[in-house]
Amino acid sequence: MKQSRTMSLVEAAANVVVGYVLAIATQIVVFPWFGIETGLAEHLSIGLAFVGVSLARGYLLRRLFEAIRMRSVE
Numbered sequence: 172m173k174q175s176r177t178m179s180l181v182e183a184a185a186n187v188v189v190g191y192v193l194a195i196a197t198q199i200v201v202f203p204w205f206g207i208e209t210g211l212a213e214h215l216s217i218g219l220a221f222v223g224v225s226l227a228r229g230y231l232l233r234r235l236f237e238a239i240r241m242r243s244v245e
Contacts (some may be wrong), residue, residue, distance in 0.1 A: 173237065173241065174233070176234070176235055179230055179234055179237065180230055181232040182229070182233060183229030183233060184226060184229040186225075186229050187222055187225045187226045187229060189223060191218050191219075191222055191225075194215050194218050194221070195197055195215065195218050197210075198214045198217065198218070199214060202214075
């Protein structure tokens with residue numbers, strides 16, 4: 172069964188959202204270990220800086236692997 176482009180995007184977005192939440196939580200715990208003191212707004216901004224890249228990466232990798240899978244079926 173082939174995954175649609177829309178579902179690839181939905182999957183990538185869900186992955187990014189979960190990753191974003193985990194990244195913020197990790198930053199809040201880990202930054203103080205390195206003497207980096209920031210507020211929640213900064214944590215959220217830092218996380219948002221990577222959201223677009225993560226979304227594109229997840230979508231493109233999913234499409235790449237789907238193309239590889241479809242080629243092997245043919």
